[in-house]
Amino acid sequence: xxxxxxxxxxxxxxxxxxxxxxxxxxxxxxxxxxxxxxxxxxxxxxxxxxxxxxxxxxxxxxxxxxxxxxxxxxxxxxxxxxxxxxxxxxxxxxxxxxxxxxxxxxxxxxxxxxxxxxxxxxxxxxxxxxxxxxxxxxxxxxxxxxxxxxxxxxxxxxxxxxxxxxxxxxxxxxxxxxxxxxxxxxxxxxxxxxxxxxxxxxxxxxxxxxxxxxxxxxxxxxxxxxxxxxxxxxxxxxxxxxxxxxxxxxxxxxxxxxxxxxxxxxxxxxxxxxxxxxxxxxxxxxxxxxxxxxxxxxxxxxxxxxxxxxxxxxxxxxxxxxxxxxxxxxxx
Amino acid sequence: xxxxxxxxxxxxxxxxxxxxxxxxxxxxxxxxxxxxxxxxxxxxxxxxxxxxxxxxxxxxxxxxxxxxxxxxxxxxxxxxxxxxxxxxxxxxxxxxxxxxxxxxxxxxxxxxxxxxxxxxxxxxxxxxxxxxxxxxxxxxxxxxxxxxxxxxxxxxxxxxxxxxxxxxxxxxxxxxxxxxxxxxxxxxxxxxxxxxxxxxxxxxxxxxxxxxxxxxxxxxxxxxxxxxxxxxxxxxxxxxxxxxxxxxxxxxxxxxxxxxxxxxxxxxxxxxxxxxxxxxxxxxxxxxxxxxxxxxxxxxxxxxxxxxxxxxxxxxxxxxxxxxxxxxxxxx
Numbered sequence: 001x002x003x004x005x006x007x008x009x010x011x012x013x014x015x016x017x018x019x020x021x022x023x024x025x026x027x028x029x030x031x032x033x034x035x036x037x038x039x040x041x042x043x044x045x046x047x048x049x050x051x052x053x054x055x056x057x058x059x060x061x062x063x064x065x066x067x068x069x070x071x072x073x074x075x076x077x078x079x080x081x082x083x084x085x086x087x088x089x090x091x092x093x094x095x096x097x098x099x100x101x102x103x104x105x106x107x108x109x110x111x112x113x114x115x116x117x118x119x120x121x122x123x124x125x126x127x128x129x130x131x132x133x134x135x136x137x138x139x140x141x142x143x144x145x146x147x148x149x150x151x152x153x154x155x156x157x158x159x160x161x162x163x164x165x166x167x168x169x170x171x172x173x174x175x176x177x178x179x180x181x182x183x184x185x186x187x188x189x190x191x192x193x194x195x196x197x198x199x200x201x202x203x204x205x206x207x208x209x210x211x212x213x214x215x216x217x218x219x220x221x222x223x224x225x226x227x228x229x230x231x232x233x234x235x236x237x238x239x240x241x242x243x244x245x246x247x248x249x250x251x252x253x254x255x256x257x258x259x260x261x262x263x264x265x266x267x268x269x270x271x272x273x274x275x276x277x278x279x280x281x282x283x284x285x286x287x288x289x290x291x292x293x294x295x296x297x298x299x300x301x302x303x304x305x306x307x308x309x310x311x312x313x314x315x316x317x318x319x320x321x322x323x324x325x326x327x328x329x330x331x332x
Numbered sequence: 333x334x335x336x337x338x339x340x341x342x343x344x345x346x347x348x349x350x351x352x353x354x355x356x357x358x359x360x361x362x363x364x365x366x367x368x369x370x371x372x373x374x375x376x377x378x379x380x381x382x383x384x385x386x387x388x389x390x391x392x393x394x395x396x397x398x399x400x401x402x403x404x405x406x407x408x409x410x411x412x413x414x415x416x417x418x419x420x421x422x423x424x425x426x427x428x429x430x431x432x433x434x435x436x437x438x439x440x441x442x443x444x445x446x447x448x449x450x451x452x453x454x455x456x457x458x459x460x461x462x463x464x465x466x467x468x469x470x471x472x473x474x475x476x477x478x479x480x481x482x483x484x485x486x487x488x489x490x491x492x493x494x495x496x497x498x499x500x501x502x503x504x505x506x507x508x509x510x511x512x513x514x515x516x517x518x519x520x521x522x523x524x525x526x527x528x529x530x531x532x533x534x535x536x537x538x539x540x541x542x543x544x545x546x547x548x549x550x551x552x553x554x555x556x557x558x559x560x561x562x563x564x565x566x567x568x569x570x571x572x573x574x575x576x577x578x579x580x581x582x583x584x585x586x587x588x589x590x591x592x593x594x595x596x597x598x599x600x601x602x603x604x605x606x607x608x609x610x611x612x613x614x615x616x617x618x619x620x621x622x623x624x625x626x627x628x629x630x631x632x633x634x635x636x637x638x639x640x641x642x643x644x645x646x647x648x649x650x651x652x653x654x655x656x657x658x659x660x661x662x663x664x
Contacts, residue, residue, distance in 0.1 A: 072434070098506070101445055101449060101499075102404070102442070102445055102446070102449065105441060105442060105445050109437060109441055109495070110434070110437060113433055113434055113437050113488075114434070117433060117434065148482075150480075151483075152501075153498060153502065154502070154505075154506075155502070155506075156445075156499070156502065159495055159498040159499060159502060160495070162495070162498070163441070163491055163492070163494070163495040166485060166491040166494070167433075167488070167491060169484075170485065170486070170487070170488065170491060173486075174430070174486075174487075
C-alpha cells in the first residue's frame with residue numbers, strides 16, 4: 001500500500017453508495033481503518049450483492065443507511081456534510097440489463113442523476129468518484145483499449161453506465177462539482193457476490209470451485225481478460241479521490257498481465273481440484289460477448305502512481321480462503 | 333421532392349411520436365398526403381411544442397392519441413400493427429435540461445427505452461427512425477463534424493439523446509429491430525414552437541421578427557450554423573425509413589451552405605425590418621454554448637441521395653408567411 005493513498009483520510013466524512021456491496025464494503029473497511037467517518041448507503045435490493053455481513057469487521061465503526069437512490073429526497077439529505085462520495089451503487093449484470101432494461105436505467109441513470117443533482121444543490125464542494133465499467137467500450141477494435149477507444153456498448157448496462165459517466169463529467173465541467181470516473185475491468189475478491197450469477201464469470205467460477213461443481217467455460221476459453229484484485233481497486237479509488245489532477249477525467253483500471261479465461265480456470269483447478277470443460281456459448285450470452293479485452297491503464301498510473309500489486313493466482317487463493325472461512329454468508 | 337421518397341407509403345401504417353410537435357406534424361401531413369394511415373402520439377406536455385393546430389390541414393385523416401411515453405402499457409398497445417415508427421417525441425431545450433435534468437432523463441431516456449422495449453415485445457417487425465441531435469457532439473473539435481466525431485455533450489439533453497440513440501442501435505443489432513438514427517441540426521419552419529424560447533434561437537428570432545421586437549444576438553454573431561428547412565428534414569425522415577442500408581446506423585443531416593448567425597438575422601431584418609444588436613452571452617448560456625458548428629451529411633446523402641433544397645432566405649420567408657397567416661395559433 002503506498003504512503004500516498006493512505007494519507008489524508010483521518011477525520012474525513014465519506015459516503016459510499018452501494019457500500020454494502022462487494023467493492024463498496026471493501027472500500028468502507030479500508031476507510032474506517034484509515035480513520036474516516038464512513039456512511040454506507042445501500043438499497044439492499046435482493047440479489048444485487050448488498051450484504052450486511054460484508055462490513056462485519058467494522059460494524060460498530062460506520063453508519064449504515066438503507067436507501068434507494070431513486071429516492072431523491074433522502075439522497076439530498078445524505079450527501080450533506082460529506083467530504084468524499086464514492087458512487088458504487090448500481091446494477092452490474094449484463095444479462096439482467098437486457099432482461100429488465102428499465103430497471104437498469106432507473107438504477108444506473110436515474111440514481112446517478114439524482115446523486116449529482118443532490119450534490120449540486122446541497123453539497124457542491126464534495127468530491128465524487130464514480131465507478132464505471134469497461135463494458136462501455138463494447139467489442140474492442142484495438143488492444144489494449146485506451147480511454148479514447150470509441151464507446152459502442154453491446155448491452156443496456158454499458159449504455160446506462162456511459163450516460164452516468166457523462167452526468168458526472170458534465171457536472172464537473174459545468175458546476176465545478178469535482179468528479180472522476182474510473183472504468184473498472186474484471187474485479188474479484190473477498191465479499192464478491194458469488195451466490196448467484198449476477199457479478200460476472202469470476203464469481204460463478206469461484207462458487208463452482210468452492211462447491212466442487214464442474215466449471216463450464218463458454219467458448220474456447222482463449223478469450224483474454226485483465227483481472228484486478230479488490231484491494232488494488234480500493235487503492236485506486238482512494239488515489240482517484242485525493243489526486244486533484246484526476247477530476248473531470250475518465251480513467252481505465254487494468255492489470256500489468258492479462259490471462260486467457262482458461263488459464264484462470266486452470267489456476268482454480270490447481271487451487272481446488274475443481275474439474276472444468278469448455279462448452280458452446282449460449283445464444284443470449286453470445287449476443288453480448290465482447291471477445292478479447294484488456295485495458296491500458298497507463299494514464300491513471302501516470303496520474304496517481306497506482307499499480308496493481310496482487311497477481312491473479314495469489315488473488316484467487318486469498319479469495320478462496322475468505323469464502324471457505326465464510327461459506328454460509330456467501331455461497332453454502 | 334424526389335420520386336423515391338414519395339413512393340411506398342400508400343396504405344402503410346405509421347406511428348409518429350411527438351406527432352403534434354413541429355417536425356412530427358410536418359411529417360404527419362406529408363405522410364397523409366402520400367396515403368399512409370397515420371397515428372400521431374403526443375403527450376401535449378405544456379410548452380413543449382405539441383399543438384393540435386399543427387395537424388389542422390389533415391385533422392380528419394389521421395388519428396390523434398394523447399399518451400405520455402413514460403406510460404409503458406399504452407405504448408405496448410400503440411406500437412402494434414405499425415409498419416413504421418418515427419420517434420420524434422422528446423425534450424429538446426438545452427436550458428430546460430439543465431434546469432430539470434430528471435425530467436429530461438425521463439422524457440428522453442425512459443420514453444425511448446419504453447419504445448424499443450414495446451417494439452421488441454409487441455412489434456419486432458417495425459422499422460424505427462429516431463431523431464437525435466447534433467448536440468451529442470458538444471464542442472466541435474474539427475469542422476465539418478462527421479458522425480465519427482467524439483461525443484462529448486455539453487448539456488444533459490445531449491447526454492440523454494445520446495443514450496437514446498444507443499438504445500435504438502443496440503436493439504437493432506441485438507434483436508434485429510430495424511432502427512436508424514438521424515442527428516438533426518438547426519431545423520426551422522412552419523409549425524415550429526416559437527411562442528416560448530424552448531425550441532432554439534431560430535424560433536426566438538422568428539418571434540422577435542414577427543413582433544417587431546429587437547433581436548438580441550448572444551456574442552459576436554459570427555458563430556456559424558447549418559440550417560435545415562423542415563420540409564427537407566421530412567424528406568430525410570421518409571428516405572431513412574425506406575432505405576434498408578440505413579438501418580443500424582447513425583447519420584448527420586446538414587446543409588450545403590452554412591451561415592454566421594448574424595447573417596441569418598440580417599436576412600430576417602431584410603425580410604421584416606426588425607432591428608437587431610449583439611449582446612454579451614448570459615452566463616448560463618455561455619456554459620453550454622458550442623461555438624461554430626456545421627455537419628458533414630455526405631454519408632446520408634450517399635446512402636439516400638437526400639439533398640436539402642430550400643435555402644435559408646427562402647425558408648425564412650416561407651416561415652414568416654406561415655406564421656403571419658396563423659399568428660394567433662403560434663405567437664400573437
